[in-house]
Amino acid sequence: MGGIKRWPQDKVFSEYIRTRDNWTCQRCQKYYNPEEPNKRMGLHCSHYYGRGKWSVRFDPDNAVALCYGCHRYLGSNPADHLEFIQKRLGKEKFDRLIERKNIIAKRKDFLNKEFLNELKLMLENENS
Numbered sequence: 085m086g087g088i089k090r091w092p093q094d095k096v097f098s099e100y101i102r103t104r105d106n107w108t109c110q111r112c113q114k115y116y117n118p119e120e121p122n123k124r125m126g127l128h129c130s131h132y133y134g135r136g137k138w139s140v141r142f143d144p145d146n147a148v149a150l151c152y153g154c155h156r157y158l159g160s161n162p163a164d165h166l167e168f169i170q171k172r173l174g175k176e177k178f179d180r181l182i183e184r185k186n187i188i189a190k191r192k193d194f195l196n197k198e199f200l201n202e203l204k205l206m207l208e209n210e211n212s
Contacts, residue, residue, distance in 0.1 A: 111157075129148075133185045139185060
């Protein structure tokens, strides 16, 4: 939960995940009102495979909205985190996520204006 640079693409992707998950922690179901700027920061875009794995950094199956407490808990309890993500995705989707995680990807594939625009379109579609 720190140490890796956040790019504009990360900000848009985080907003997309939290919007997709209805501004609700997917573990404890606590709702965060996106209209309250000081509260919305308490809901994180949590990655199962860390943001250093470029092939799945912006993969919606690899990210979920979690409150600070649930994010910390799952980050400190790998077995529970694995069980949580497997239950959320199901075996088949989780196995495909593992395959995508093992693909070699470079940040230049994602840190460009075209990809940023794709993410903005995903967010826009989620908001409509």
